[in-house]
Amino acid sequence: MGSMLFLKLLVVVLGYFFGVYFFSRGFLLTRHALLHKSSCYDVQYPVSSSSPSGCWVKSKYKRAILLVVDALRYDFVASPKHSKKIYHNKFSLVNELLSKKPSNSMLFKFIADPPTTTLQRLKSLTTGSLPTFVDAGTNFAGTAIEEDNLIDQMINQGRKITFMGDDTWMALFPNHFNKSYPFPSFDVKDLHTVDDGILAHLYDELRSNSWDLLIAHFLGVDHCGHKYGPNHPEMSKKLHQMDIVIRIIRNVTKVMPDDTILFVFGDHGMTQNGDHGGDSDEELSAALFAYSPQRLHFEKENVQRVAAQLNLVPTLALLLDIPVPFSNLGALIPELFPDREDRTQAARVNVYQVIRYTETYLRNFHDSVLTERFSSLLKIFNNLEADELTVEKSLDIVHKVNSIFLDSWAKFHLGWMTLGIVTILETIVSSLVMVRFPDRAESGRLLFLKSLHFALFFWAVLARNESIPPVIGITLSIELTMHLHCLVGKLFTAVDNIRTMDWISLFFMFLHAISVFSNSYIVNEDAVVRYIVQAFFIMFFISTVRKYLAKQCGLHRFHCKTRKLTLFEWSKKNDYLNLTAFVTAGMVIIRCGVWYRRCREELVKCTMSLFLLPFGSLLDRNDKIIRMLVSCVSVWIIYIIPKRYLQDNGHLDGDSRLLVLVCKFCSKLITWSLMASWAYSWLAEEVPKMMENGLPLFFPRCCYAGFVLFFMFYLYDPLFTYTNVVDRGAKLVSVNVHFPIHSLHAYVKKNWKTFLTNSPTNQGKLVFVHGFKTALSGSLVAFIWNFTLILTLLLGDGTSFSMVCLLLISVILLRLNKEEHSVLPIIIFMVELCFHFFYAFGHQPTFAAIPWDAAFVGVPGNFKYLWLQTLLVMLNISASFVFVVLFLPMVVFTRDEHSAAQVTATDAQSRNCSMRIFTCNVLFLTVLGTKLFFCVLACALHRRHLMVWKIFAPKFIFESGLFFVTSVFMLIQFILLLRLQSRFCFFLQANKRYFSQDND
Template sequence: MSEKPHDTEDSKKRLLKQNNSNLNSINNKNNIRNGRLKIISFLYTLIFVSIALLQIISIAFFTKGFLLSRQVLDSHSSLQDDIFLNSHELRNFDKAVFVIIDALRFDFTIPEPGIDKPYRNHFTLPYELSTKYPDQAVLLKFVADPPTTTLQRLKGLTTGSLPTFVDAGSNFDGDIIEEDNFIKQLYKHDKRISFVGDDTWEAVFGPFLNQSKPYDSLNVWDLHTVDNGVIENLLPQLESNKDWDVLIGHLLGIDHCGHRYGPDHHLMEEKQLQMNEFLSEVISKIDDDTLLVVFGDHGMDRTGNHGGDSLDELEAALWLYSKKPQTFRPLSKGTYDINENGKNYRSVNQIDLVPTFSLLFGLPIPFNSLGAPIEEAFKSESAFQLANYLTLHQIQRYRSFSTSLKDDSLINAKFEKLIELHQKESTEFNEKFKEYQHASLERCKDLWARFDSVSIYIGITLFAISLLILVVYCKLIPSVVIGQLSEEVVPAVIAMTLLFIVIFGAVSLVLKPTFLSQLWFVLLGAAVGIITGFCIPVFDRYSPLWILRSSCDKLTGFWTLLALIFIFIHAATFASNSFTIWEDRILAHLLITFGAMATIKSLKVPSKVDRVMGIYHSVSFMVITRVTSLITICREEQGDVCIPSFGMKWWVILLLFFFSQFFPSIIKAFYSISDSYQSAAPLWNNLFKIILFLISCYWSMEYIESNQSTLSANILRKLSLSSIHTGKSTIARIIAGVTLVAANYGWSRGPLCVKLDLNGDETSDKEACILGYHNVYGSEYFLLVMNFLAAILLFTKPMGQLALYGLVYQLLAFFELVRILDIRSNLISPTVLGLLGGYYFFKTGHQATIPSINWEIGFTLVDSIIFPLTHIPIALNSFGSFIIIALSVPLITFWRIAPSSKPIALYSTIVENCGTLLAYQTIISLSTLIFATVFKRHLMVWKIFAPRFMFASMVQVVINIVLVVFTIGFGSGGLTIQISKIFGT
């Protein structure tokens, strides 16, 4: 039976209607899914924002407790000041000889009969003369304020103020001390100063020294060069007795002997005997009008080291000597009891030397001084009372100018009481002044010179909790439920944060602390609120026992165990100053180990092509690591073992031009593997090539401008240096504008790296093939990495750029290995990225020290300091490798995959890897915080441990910002949504 025409038409209409309905249904489902994907992306971003805030608050608390600071006033004292008008009455000397015997511990100078130790009973002259001539010589215990590092002691010994731990950060950075000090006062009052010895003096007092002969102070293996130099140069100047008013010699042999061998070594005996003989010669050559001051800047512990606050480190010796009779006024004999290693021996603070010497030499007391006059130095009770009175006014004047001290009612009341006692000529004045000065000093120590242990431990605790949150949220909870859980976490975090801010704010109001304390209360409340907000939804779904079992189940497998070993080794590095200074080599060894393991694993890959490519990429990964390890910038502690190679050389500039044309071809080759060199890829790569060429031109101009004195006159005759400067500034601004603004905007709006290819002729059906389909995510996302790479290359010195080329090649090879070895979701992948970030930080011309910061890069775009045009270049230069790594995390998941039918699950995997990278960096940063705390009294705390924790903290902040702003939201989130809309999978 034939079908009627109208039946056929109805069937076609019904089929068309059904197809339209199905299409609308699919579109509705895609719209719902994409809408949900946007919501999930927003929630993930908020979660990482809250984690970032928690970590920043943690770091702020730790920094508050560890890096205390004090207010240094720029004012200087003058003899014309009202308080010093009658100070001339105390002047007793015209010349002075300072002999600083570094690390002269107090018990080195007092006898101990019957004890045969290398550090006892050999440096006998000070005690013998003090006992024999008590009115001409006085030996005192000289108590230092921590940290007992040389530069900090010199600051305290010359300014009379307390060191703080922010100040101590510059301990090995020779900045001139601009703060008022008695060396500067001597210079201002036309006193001729001659110096020989430790080169630290030249670094901090150089402009004020009329004559100077410094010696290298850092070679602790050399016990004799500095001492012999001081003896050979100082004694002839004493004999001539002209061309100087103050003669300073700083000897280092005893200190170096302690560092190298410890105090209980026979060379310590030799050094003390040498010092004894040297002082004997000094005494024989000085005249009656010369004051001899001999002291140690600190002591040493039983291992010979210093930097902490043990008694052996704090108790140095001070010896004052004059040939003039009745110069000093010794106290009762019981005050100088040498029993029990001088436990109860008369002691003075090191800052007490400043007012004492200043008044004896006819100088005003430096403005920031907090010390008290040494009683023995003033030969009468009335002279001592006048010294105390002048010092009282000087201390109170300083306090009145200090915003943190001027409103101290207790100290101000004591001051008013002392003024009344002085007017009444009360005999209690000196004793009451001692109480005033002690109370004033303790108040200052509370503010400046003591670690705030509570803040330190709060910071470490909060930071450790943030790590636990990251591990639980990103690794232990199944990724399929992270999105659902996030919908509960975000409201809980917001609600709990606001609640605890109110609670802690109310508590702070009840306790009525200062405004700053209220702020810290509120910050602590915010941190507790964030933690609580995470814990409530997680523990509502999962018990702690389940989480523990899950962690045991997931932390298995070869690659996971290898990653854990890498993390442990890197974190344990900071337990030793020796390992910390060689961190770059440790990271290189770990990366090569990964390459070796990847090579072995690639041999077992079933596919022959993948097996060959896996071996190739693994070997190239190791080779690039080894080659870039030749790029070195050395730190001072590495000594002659490290030979620096980092620098701007002409052949490096030529290599930049070569790589500007060659490196885009490497990127093209990696894209071509997956047929992804389509549409946007050629456009971006050609633009990238042009930008690299312009960057090479910029640094060529920089090289010419910096080496104008050595370049051929014929070349310079053809070039105008001013036009070169203008040209390179213009190029830099164009590159920065294109890479940081235009290229990123174009990336967010531009096409994908795919192309529709139609096969067949006009007479037959054509087959459609989407080229680049199987790498649609990775090829597009890598263009974003290229944008930031170009900007970072601009602000990186030439040899550092060569290192970054190696980094990007290793990244591309690594992403191929991730696919071949099937480790997309394994702990090893983010761990290797973290190792690469740290390794290339060192290879781009940096060390974890403040002096290694390339401040001059800040003037690439502008000639003066303009925020943020000065700050962005420094940030990109300093943290460029970490920015590239943080941006590249999604490529672990994105590289060489087709559009996913489950974009939310795909996106959750990316977020998991981002959280894992952040957890890795959190472990490293937490380790630096812990060991900085453990070694806070270590000799190298301010040279090694503190800078490393500060650097780790800044990296933590940078990675958080990059992950939140670019990687999770703008980058991977936006791209996942875009591809889901286009392909509707």
């Protein structure tokens, strides 16, 4: 039975996965890449009667230095003179050169294209192509660039390249550099390794003649932003260090020939929190500073200008006289070509190169819509004479081509999107059928159809054809029709059985689900969810009061026919006071989530809480002390609450049992290691040299080791229930072994005197069964106890109190669950809790808010297995969902423990419990899937919305990712529960002699 239920749960999960995959395939399209390479013979200069003196144009420079300062925001360089901000006015040499040598230097506002992640920026800065939205997901999975690029062109022309700095370049351009000094770049807490490594080699390489292109990629500014934010003294030190680097280069170039040009630029900017990845002005605005010993331009004064990052590619290529990369869509920067004739020739070459790419693209991919859009522009270009191609006209054509391609690469495949939407809808409907008609869900016809269309889905995935096989739509339509017919046929009967609380809960669920159609509601979703959760508490309170009053009257209505029981009478009872206290506490705890609201760009008046700021960025010592005290107390509470539950129910009494000893040891090890890890990181902020030893990694690894040790013993025998037999001269009275757990416990508790006096010989045994009443729930709490400590470690010290809030809300939920509310409101309430604490743990559905710090908790920055770091980041983001999913079976267990129902067979008991947990799991996925369904509908409807890539698409990606992690942990949860049930049945059988009626 258990294995069949697991397969059915797996079928539900796969249905959602396929739906999300199909929708993503139509919604998150990537552009087609052309692998053609440019050469000196491609553009034979049709723009001039004279032959070019170089490859494409006359070379102005022989050598170039690219100084990449990661996350160099524009205002870090172009600062107001009298600004008192800590990151302003640190580039004194740049300002000096701009004022004293305006003809030799220029400063540009260097605009990046989103996504502003380093890997995508480097690809764009070397190929001249436009990244797509979905490319942000590969930021840390760099593979070699196959498209034509500046590095390949330099090598093809026999030029030599020296590189030093961020080792991401080595993944993008393997075996491309004549000399290379790469340094690990992934550890965002390391501010100095990369920068100091570059400085150790930079001076010698500058004075060497062994290079034509020197690339130095500094990471200190970016890492400082991630660790401290820009408003920190460390940022001031880093920016001053970069100014010194520029000064070194300038001093060296003084004694070099005038054929060298220096570019200092950032690949992106950063927010006020030090994050990047999105498309806010602060993230898109980087700085570009150009300097050369020879004259750069003939402007009387150095005017600060704006340039797109794409424009660096054709500019650098034409300045060095190498072919512009084939896929380039950038326009040259005309100010860097002071000679009018050279500028005109370079602009004409640029436009011919872009038109050549356009025509090749249209021939290869046969896009009729794109061909039509380009037809008028190509016609205008082809009708122009060479002399009519002025610089302005050439650059205007390049900009128009760029704009058309950018729009076309946002094209959607409506067929795949529709298939994904219908697949998710069919999965929701089939899940309802499984819950409403469990016997029908096991029918051979349904299983056959599921197997058939899953096989077709796998075929579609592996084939990767643009067209959708018609048979998939046919089978999916048949199955959806069958399920709808089944549900509609029983609709009116089901409506009569739905309670008022169910209707209200469904209203809240759909209210939250449809809010994703509004970008304003997505931005403020944390407030929406907070009000919904608080409304649930009020609803539970009112429902409980109504039930109590109806029970006192012996009726099912609020008022009694014979007498009226007032609310005042009931308020004198302890039950009322307890319930009121729990509901009030729950609403206050939910309100505390406001303290952990992470700001995003759209929240203009938002102020970040001191609990979410990097600890090192707190300049007030009192703030640091408050945060340390709150974190330590919170961890201790997280340790105490589950431990108290296990102790009160007798699960930790058996010190002779190895599992109990391991659980106690591991929980203490994780707790103390967790606190030691945070304490050490706090001290390291005061003494930076403390970070150089291995202790920052040692303590988190102790936490991981403690959990792994506990989990190994838990898998072997997860049961925290055991017997203690004492010779007391009395026989234990017979209890049917086939009773459910709660019935056995209730029977023993009621008849304990009989157990001691029943035997006339007074020679029996007294049997203590520790943790018998909460056999299943206790074992689950023990697992949650240790895993919650790991989640707290990953979330960080700032949000530890928020984890305490989630734990307390779970306790309150168990108290409310005793009131025998319908299971549907409880499930919807738990889903809303997931979303509330997603925000209360300091998250937002934006790329800039991804907690990259979690990837380095116990893991070094140069760790080669990125899947582990990805797992840590995903666990951080989905911590609330993982906790609630693991906690979900407690809804069933606590009801069993307070119920008086009996079952006559162990198999039937196991089947009943497994079935109810399966039902809760499927309902949970259905509620979550309904939100996912409306989310994909919103993305499909708003695919041309101005905010589609800024708000709707990130929301869809986060929603899908959270659903994926939730589903995986739900499968793990169900496997653990099946293992737990099998071990409990084995325990009953092993101790059958103590419960047998035939025992003498």
